[in-house]
Amino acid sequence: MAWPIAEVARMSGVTARTLRHYDQIGLLPPSRIGTNGHRYYEERELLRLQQILVLRALGLGLPEIGRVLAEQVDELEALRGHHRRLLAERDRLDGLAGTVSRTITQLEQSRKDGSPMTGINRPENLFEGVQPAQYGESLRDFPELAGDIARHVSTMSEAEIDAGHRKRTAQMIRLAELLAAGTPADAEPVQAEIDAQYRGLSELRVVSAEEYRAIGRSCVDKEQWRAAYEAIAPGLAEYQRDAIEAYAGSRLS
Helix, strand or coil: CCEEHHHHHHHHCCCHHHHHHHHHCCCCCCCEECCCCCEEECHHHHHHHHHHHHHHHCCCCHHHHHHHHHHCCCHHHHHHHHHHHHHHHHHHHHHHHHHHHHHHHHHHHHHHHCCCCCCCCCHHHHHCCCCCCCCHHHHCCCHHHHHHHHHHHCCCCHHHHHHHHHHHHHHHHHHHHHHHCCCCCCCHHHHHHHHHHHHHHHCCCCCCHHHHHHHHHHHHHCHHHHHHHHHHCCCHHHHHHHHHHHHHHHHHC
């Protein structure tokens, strides 16, 4: 059975104009074009559209999505990978909602009777469920790296994804502690943290000095990134940028 473009637009919520654009860039060609010039889509195209929309929801841009779809070998395994990512994102949001709820409760109690917020004894507890802004949608300016991360994450279990989120949050906390202690951005303890971040990226693909500098600048220039760092400690975004700049200059040049 084939569905005309208007029906596909109605079912998916994607405009006909967007579907035509997907066809023009080779991302989603129709199964056939009728004598009247109308595009028609069959089940295979609808499944591909579903994958496109899932990957868009997970923060990938169209070029990365094209690469992911072109490289997948088995459609069923690809869908299982997308499913794992969606479940992990659901659990992350559940965790974030729980964290915010607990914080509201403690703040209300603290304002009511002046008691300290004893339930939060480490900064990372404020960020349980928060995915650091280096990833997902914020990597759209670095499409090759974003695509490599997406392909890697699609092979991971929910527990592995959650462990990765916690590891990255812990890295941000450690940098915040070094900042609070007045440690210069080019000092060895800070550079050791940046080296660990760089090696984590390098496990996916080679990251050049210039690309790493650009990622560092984005910590300040991109609002999403800056907000994530500044929520942990004022000045942390600039500190991360300066630390990356020092690392790229001394170890990658």
